[in-house]
Amino acid sequence: MAVIPVELAGRRYEVRVGPGLLADLGAHAKPFLRKSHACIVADRNARKHWGETVARSLQAEGIEPRWYDVAPGEASKSWESLAHLTDWLLGQGVERGDHVFALGGGVVGDLTGFACAILKRGCGFVQLPTTLLAQVDSSVGGKTAINTAAGKNLIGAFHQPSLVLADLDTLATLPERELRAGFAEVLKYGVLGDRDFFAWLEAHAQAVLALDPADLERAVATSVAAKARIVAEDERETSGARAMLNLGHTFGHALEAETGFSNRLLHGEAVALGMVLAARYSARRGDISLTDAERLTRAVDAAGLPSEIAAMQLPCDGRALADHMLHDKKMDAGTLPFILLRSIGAACLARDVALDDVAAFLDEQLQAH
The missing domain is CATH 1.20.1090.10 (Dehydroquinate synthase-like - alpha domain)
Structure with a gap:
């Protein structure tokens, strides 16, 4: 496993790159879990392939996974999707000190990151990128956004993740x-x-x-x-x-x-x-x-x-x-x-x-x- 630190003014986080990271998610994520459950926003395709692995790993640490599914594709980066997601997170009682998990590609990472940037003026999130593009680009650096009729990524915020786990095994299920x-x-x-x-x-x-x-x-x-x-x-x-x-x-x-x-x-x-x-x-x-x-x-x-x-x-x-x-x-x-x-x-x-x-x-x- 390669560990790459992202050093920012007054804070840092790690990007961990290697195989088997989702199977060991519970151990990697333990420092970011304060409750007996975790909210996971997942691309439907990513959940189909990796939901069981994620659930087993969290449950082994006594954590109940709570899922919110997102349809694949750029259409999910919309005002409507953002509203539904933030309402769901509020319904789950997410607090500022909590961390939400984003499982999928750049669409899910962008949508989840932006929701976490504005929820109660900011809560934490962990990126679990399952596409090569997300692993090397969108999951790192804190750019989060949705699309509008005027163009792509025009509404968003800088909001850094607390951890990125780039599990290379996930790329085997990628088209x-x-x-x-x-x-x-x-x-x-x-x-x-x-x-x-x-x-x-x-x-x-x-x-x-x-x-x-x-x-x-x-x-x-x-x-x-x-x-x-x-x-x-x-x-x-x-x-x-x-x-x-x-x-x-x-x-x-x-x-x-x-x-x-x-x-x-x-x-x-x-x-x-x-x-x-x-x-x-x-x-x-x-x-x-x-x-x-x-x-x-x-x-x-x-x-x-x-x-x-x-x-x-x-x-x-x-x-x-x-x-x-x-x-x-x-x-x-x-x-x-x-x-x-x-x-x-x-x-x-x-x-x-x-x-x-x-x-x-x-x-x-x-x-x-």
Whole structure:
């Protein structure tokens, strides 16, 4: 098991990465349990696969699990879902000193974390991520949110978990498409700040995707450690350091919005496409070599992830995609900062990007190849 500390001003928590963590949940979670029961908010699919394991482990410690099921998919990150969940938690008598458990992927983690951020002005929660994407990204760092008609994750709060248990065994029950989508976020850490890790992933991607125990733990632990360093430096995204984690997301969120935040394009797939677009746009500006942009495209292709928006046959033009970006929560004084690349392993924050130019670039990409 790898243990990665997340060091924040005046507090810290751990991300534990390894197999068998849910089977031993009772022991890991004991310091966070004050009552004879525990509230668990679970993705229905995650509960189907892992509910018995979680229940047995808690019951072995004399803890009764109380379940709240959440439907899979981004539609569950809504005002209505938030209202129902908070009402249920209040009905269970959750107090400020209690901890709620979130079992599932990023949707459940985001929804539960936001509910805990606002319940009685803040109670604790423990992340039990069961997808690769959640293990390396959304479960770490304290960003919680719901979606609205205006866009994704526009209503939320910073609320850090007290513990994250990334059980690698859960990835064996993940559909292959979901696993590959999560791998996009693993690639991201190499692209934005660790050229050596990117090169290792080029050589070991298939082993990671085949769930080789040693390679999988290395990939997840390295990704988490990278995120933990950035979060420790810039917890609330005020200095610009944490903004680097948005590599691929500005383009990606626009594509998600255009496809209705649906299963047509999973979040990790959108990030993969977004990174390719960010690299190509960087090359268009002369910031990165075309060789590096092509290298990133090959890595995305090799992981079985989408790399061409033209192949999606979207019923829109570049202007429509750029307009989606106007709702990006990173907008500042009417300007949208973009995370671009100087090379693989060196991301940068660009504040001089004109959306008209982005629209023209996207028109080129929609018609290319």
